[in-house]
Amino acid sequence: MAQAAMFDYFYNNGGSQFLIAESMSQNAPLFNDTLLKKLHHSNLDVGAYSSSGDDAIRSITRFLLYHPVNEFEPFFESLGLKPSEFSGLVPCDKMVLNEDAFLLENYHVFWNYGIVCSPRILIGEMNVEVVKVIEMSQELGKCVWNLRHCFLFLRGIKMEAYEIGKVFRCHSHWLGVSRLKHTSTFLNTLKGGKKRLCQVIQENPEEMKKWTMGLRVEPLPGTGVVDVAGSMAKKIQFLLELGYKENSEEIEKALRCFRGRGSELRERFDFPLSLGLSEREAKDMDVLTQASDVLETKVNYLVNELGYPLSTLVAFPSCLKYTLGRMKLRFAMYYWLQDRGKADAKLAISTILEELKKTASLCV
Structure with a gap:
C-alpha cells in the first residue's frame, strides 16, 4: 500500500512523469520504511484500513499532502544510492523533483541511451571516463555508418562480392573515417560507367579518398576530352553490332540521341537483356537513351515496391519508356x-x- 500511495503522490500530486514516479515508489525501500515509521508516530494506523486498501492509500496520500517529503531522496535511492551516498547531492533549496529541469533532462538523455543513470552525471559532475565512452560510441557509430555507405556504393556499381571483401579487408581503417559523397551527386562528374568505376577501385582503392564529403570531384583518369574520340569509336562499333549501317542517317541520328560514354551503351543494352527482354526490345532507342541505373530504379519500383513479377516487364517492355x-x-x-x-x-x-x-x- 505504501508503494501505491507513493506512486499516487508522485504522479498525481507531484506531477512527476509515470516512469519516474513508478521507479521512485518501487525502488526506494528505505525511504518507504522511513515514511511508514513517520505514519506510525503520527498515530495514523494503516492496519486499520486493511479491509479497504483504497482508503489506506488515500489516508497516506493525505498525510503526504500535509507533510511533504523531499522527492530527491527517493529519486536518488531508486537509482541505487544509499542515503549516506546521496546526502550531499540533495539540494537544500528544492524539494520537488520538477524544479530541477537540468537533472531531469540529463536523466532522460541517459535513459534513452540505455545507460544506467548516475546521480553525479545527472547533476553535472560528469565522470571523464563516461564522457570518453560516449565519445567512443559516437565515433564507432560514424565508422559503421561510413563503412555501410561505402558497401552500398560498391554494390551499386555492381562490384563482385569477393572484390568488395578485398577492399574492406585492406582499407577499412580509412574507409571508416571517410564519408563518401552520395552516388547520385558525383557519378556523373566522374564521367565513367559502373564497370570503369569498378576497374579504377580494384586497381587503386585509395582513389575513393578523392570522393569524400567536402572535396571537389574530378573526372576519372582517361575520361576527359582526350578520350572523346575513343568513346565515339566505341559508340559506332556498338551500333554497328546492333545492325546499324555505317554512315547511314539512322546511325547519325542514334549517335546524336545517345549521351554518355561509349562503354555505357553496353551496360544499358545488357541490363534489359538480363531481365529477359529480347535484343529488339533492348536496343529500342527509348531504352538505350536511359542510364542503366535509371532503368534499374524503374524495375525496382515495379518489382520490389509494387510486387509485379519480372515476366510483366517481358510482356510489356514499353513500361520502361x-x-x-x-x-x-x-x-x-x-x-x-x-x-x-x-x-x-x-x-x-x-x-x-x-x-x-x-x-x-x-x-x-
Whole structure:
C-alpha cells in the first residue's frame, strides 16, 4: 500500500512523469520504511484500513499532502544510492523533483541511451571516463555508418562480392573515417560507367579518398576530352553490332540521341537483356537513351515496391519508356480509383500506364 500511495503522490500530486514516479515508489525501500515509521508516530494506523486498501492509500496520500517529503531522496535511492551516498547531492533549496529541469533532462538523455543513470552525471559532475565512452560510441557509430555507405556504393556499381571483401579487408581503417559523397551527386562528374568505376577501385582503392564529403570531384583518369574520340569509336562499333549501317542517317541520328560514354551503351543494352527482354526490345532507342541505373530504379519500383513479377516487364517492355515520376502518378491514381471501387483490381500494367484516362472516366 505504501508503494501505491507513493506512486499516487508522485504522479498525481507531484506531477512527476509515470516512469519516474513508478521507479521512485518501487525502488526506494528505505525511504518507504522511513515514511511508514513517520505514519506510525503520527498515530495514523494503516492496519486499520486493511479491509479497504483504497482508503489506506488515500489516508497516506493525505498525510503526504500535509507533510511533504523531499522527492530527491527517493529519486536518488531508486537509482541505487544509499542515503549516506546521496546526502550531499540533495539540494537544500528544492524539494520537488520538477524544479530541477537540468537533472531531469540529463536523466532522460541517459535513459534513452540505455545507460544506467548516475546521480553525479545527472547533476553535472560528469565522470571523464563516461564522457570518453560516449565519445567512443559516437565515433564507432560514424565508422559503421561510413563503412555501410561505402558497401552500398560498391554494390551499386555492381562490384563482385569477393572484390568488395578485398577492399574492406585492406582499407577499412580509412574507409571508416571517410564519408563518401552520395552516388547520385558525383557519378556523373566522374564521367565513367559502373564497370570503369569498378576497374579504377580494384586497381587503386585509395582513389575513393578523392570522393569524400567536402572535396571537389574530378573526372576519372582517361575520361576527359582526350578520350572523346575513343568513346565515339566505341559508340559506332556498338551500333554497328546492333545492325546499324555505317554512315547511314539512322546511325547519325542514334549517335546524336545517345549521351554518355561509349562503354555505357553496353551496360544499358545488357541490363534489359538480363531481365529477359529480347535484343529488339533492348536496343529500342527509348531504352538505350536511359542510364542503366535509371532503368534499374524503374524495375525496382515495379518489382520490389509494387510486387509485379519480372515476366510483366517481358510482356510489356514499353513500361520502361515512362519516367519514374509519371509511373508513380499513374499508379497512385489507379490505387485511388481501386479503393473507391472504380477500377478492376487486376488491371494490366499496360492498361494502367497507357489508358489511365479511360480508367479515370469510370469515376464520373
